[in-house]
Amino acid sequence: MDLGLKERVAIITGSARGIGAETARFLAAEGAAVVITDLDASGAEQTASEIVAASGRAIGVRCDVRNEDDVKRMVGAAREAFGGVDVLVNNAGLVKDRTLLKMDEADWDIVIDVTLKGTFHCCRAVLPGMNETGWGRIVNIASRALFGNPGQTNYSSAKAGLVGFTRALSLEQARKGITVNAVAPGFIETEYLKSLPNYETIREGAKAKNAVTFAGQPADIAGAVAFLASEHARYITGTTLFVTGGRYG
Numbered sequence: 353m354d355l356g357l358k359e360r361v362a363i364i365t366g367s368a369r370g371i372g373a374e375t376a377r378f379l380a381a382e383g384a385a386v387v388i389t390d391l392d393a394s395g396a397e398q399t400a401s402e403i404v405a406a407s408g409r410a411i412g413v414r415c416d417v418r419n420e421d422d423v424k425r426m427v428g429a430a431r432e433a434f435g436g437v438d439v440l441v442n443n444a445g446l447v448k449d450r451t452l453l454k455m456d457e458a459d460w461d462i463v464i465d466v467t468l469k470g471t472f473h474c475c476r477a478v479l480p481g482m483n484e485t486g487w488g489r490i491v492n493i494a495s496r497a498l499f500g501n502p503g504q505t506n507y508s509s510a511k512a513g514l515v516g517f518t519r520a521l522s523l524e525q526a527r528k529g530i531t532v533n534a535v536a537p538g539f540i541e542t543e544y545l546k547s548l549p550n551y552e553t554i555r556e557g558a559k560a561k562n563a564v565t566f567a568g569q570p571a572d573i574a575g576a577v578a579f580l581a582s583e584h585a586r587y588i589t590g591t592t593l594f595v596t597g598g599r600y601g
């Protein structure tokens with residue numbers, strides 16, 4: 353299936369590694385030019401170089417999505433390199449897990465800010481250009497944790513908020529040729545998770561709660577994002593696609 357992404361330019365935030373990097377590789381393999389952007393500048397450069405070495409089109413740009421000036425610079429670099437921005441994947445995110453009474457304000461703020469303020473800044477930076485061309489795709493990476501996980505009041509709030517943001521913005525943009533959707537991953541085996549000392553325990557616990565027998569891979573999310581970014585998904589907006597191996601809640 354041709355996803356129709358050959359002439360498209362995609363920004364993927366938090367794409368130095370993990371789900372973001374795999375999504376960027378997937379979109380690049382479909383022919384899109386990709387902007388690898390992350391707080392981790394050298395990781396972003398490295399991922400972009402690997403895509404270029406595999407005959408893709410990519411640039412690496414450092415950006416803290418919480419910072420509006422950084423975001424504007426990053427989107428400017430995308431336009432300069434590739435002429436515009438058609439697809440935005442708001443993937444940057446992090447966890448700072450603690451039960452509520454042990455959670456400090458900084459743990460609350462950083463998780464909410466990277467997820468919600470970051471998405472706010474990035475959408476505001478790309479939408480004027482998308483409105484001009486009359487075509488755009490925004491895909492926000494939420495999480496099954498939006499249903500609530502103990503130790504994650506900050507993360508669950510951020511991801512549930514992102515779903516509300518997705519619906520509200522989809523309604524604002526629907527008549528302008530721009531779709532806004534979310535993908536909510538369940539447990540996904542990233543390199544970072546694999547590096548954790550208690551990884552096997554986390555993995556087996558997550559697998560036991562899945563309806564399917566296996567754990568999700570970054571490519572499972574990349575494929576869902578690429579579909580929502582494609583022309584084939586033009587009639588889908590404001591939805592959240594759960595890529596969770598059948599686990600809800």
Ligand SMILES: NC(=O)c1ccc[n+]([C@@H]2O[C@H](COP(=O)([O-])OP(=O)(O)OC[C@H]3O[C@@H](n4cnc5c(N)ncnc54)[C@H](O)[C@@H]3O)[C@@H](O)[C@H]2O)c1
Nearest residue numbers: 366368370371390391416417443444445495537538539540
């Ligand atoms: N791995 C999973 O099981 C899983 C499950 C559900 C949802 N998710 C979501 O998927 C997304 C990617 O997760 P991942 O597992 O690949 O995580 P990851 O930690 O491997 O990658 C996240 C990237 O975001 C970057 N980042 C963090 N703060 C940033 C900021 N302020 N500005 C720019 N970049 C920043 C990090 O440097 C990192 O490279 C996240 O939004 C996460 O919440 C992951």
